[in-house]
Amino acid sequence: MDKPIKIALFGIGKMGQNHLRILSMLKDVEIAFLYDTNQELCQVMSERFGVKILKDIDEDLKSCDGAIIVTPTFTHFDYINKVSDYVKNIFVEKPLTNTLESTQIILTLAKEKSLNIQVGFIERYNPAVLTLKNILTPNTHKIINIDFIRTNKMSSRITDCDVVIDLMIHDIDLALNFNGDVRDIYAHGVVINDMIEYARACIIHTNGSFSNIVASRITEKRRRQISITTNNEYIDCNLLRKEVFVDKQSVEQRLDNVSISANTETIEVRGQESLLSELIDFVSLCKNVPSSLSANRPNQNDGMKAMRIAHQIQDIIHNANR
Template sequence: MSNVVKIGLLGVGKMGQNHLRNLAMLKQVEIGFIYDFDKDLCEQLSTQYNVPVSENLEKDLQTIDGVVIVTPTFTHADYIKQVSKYVKNIFVEKPLTDTLESSIEIVKLAKENNLNIQVGFIERYNSAVVALEKVIRNSSHIINIDFSRTNKVSSRITDVDVVIDLMIHDLDLALHINGKPKKIEAHGYINDNMIEYARAIITHENGSFSNVVASRITEKRIRHISATCDDMYIDCNLLSKEVFVNKQTIEQYLENVSISSKEETIDVRPQEGLLLELVDFVKLCNGESVNVPNEDDGLLAMEVANEIQKQIMEAK
């Protein structure tokens, strides 16, 4: 049986509160403290969840087994450095950091100090993605995967562009499924020196392609993946949690042969991805062997994101 793990939470904004809610649901977790510059909000959440507020972060970091960092992206690197002095197990929301340079620095820090870093690529835990992966693994060859992600509301985020804000999720999935990139081609739309629409075609070392689109200017919320394999086509809606598989079937009518496509619906059970990834983080804190997105995955996604940003900005 797993030991009780004491976890500190840095950042209690909207996403941080989602983490707090899920951490509070886990019986094997003791929330050691919450920490945020917004002291009034901290006190409110402290009362609601009956958890302490950190008044001395350096001191409190020495009392816990793991830290969950849900602060603004540009602060990730500094908080990881601060936390790593006292805590080995670190969960950081995506992306790993806000720049390629700082991501490289954090990966080096993790190797030198034997840190366990889990990056919050939550879409790996999306039940529809899990179902999609199982189907894809049964295909003999993946030709292309299309990823589309749009969210007009996300335009309120001004510290990072659409590549880091939205596309990074699908870059991680593309790399996770198809492996390392061989070639990247990117185009985009820039507004006020910020990339708001991006499209990238990634040619992977395994010969497959990933076509990734992200937008903060599209007036519709879309989370969609479609995969073309040599023996099937898979359609996946991440919002409705629906996965459809189309395969060719051969039906004979007298002397003639008619080829038609048969659609199968995959049963996707609803589950909260955030809860599942935090369960994995608890296992990580307990020293269990668990396959989670780590600092190397975070760095690879940032390397691809950086190249996409570079190509788009240079073409303006």
């Protein structure tokens, strides 16, 4: 039996605890160390999961195969910079860093140190999104437009970044993943206390398709929706319920009249928890073994592409609100 992959976990807030829970389920993973600036919480989680607390980063990380960073966005750069001295396999929750400048430095660092960085764009691992990818084959479907809606008022608890970086960036990544490079961007939004809390963006891609993205932290209802218009179908996807519906018109000849009716097909979505799939893929990265998901694994370049578009959207909205 192969030795378990030894992973250090940085950050055990709400999302970090989800990572801790999933990692503890994986038989081929040993959670070597955990760390958080909240020492009291660190002690509680250490005792609950039987994991050592990282005491000396220079010494403890030498024995690790990978590191997972689930800390506040503004700290990502420093953590990546530090752990990259000891491990080359690094998972970082989205976004990669909090600025374009620091993200570019990480890209340079990754190249110099041959780092394997996976960015936490978890929606790529959502079973409903994976189902969409299987449906939307280039030889049978031409995407005309994709509408993304992502609203969550509870996300307003995030204070170190606006709604574009907190929520919209997930769908920016998906838009780029589905439709490719960008030709033009239009955007507007609502700014509260100098923070964008509602954003609407229209992205025109170089292939001629459109992505319309709405993200809100002031909308009362929590929604995660993708609606796709193609040359021959309309596809509706609920990311929360993991549901996919496909509508296609059928034409029936009745004497001299033409009757057009729409057929709705429900696609069965099968798959495991998104975070579980995401972390299994990271373990594959640490092992240097391809997985069924590795071809679509988001890396530092994907992180930079999404960050660049997010930054442009922020600039457009702030300039319009001055």
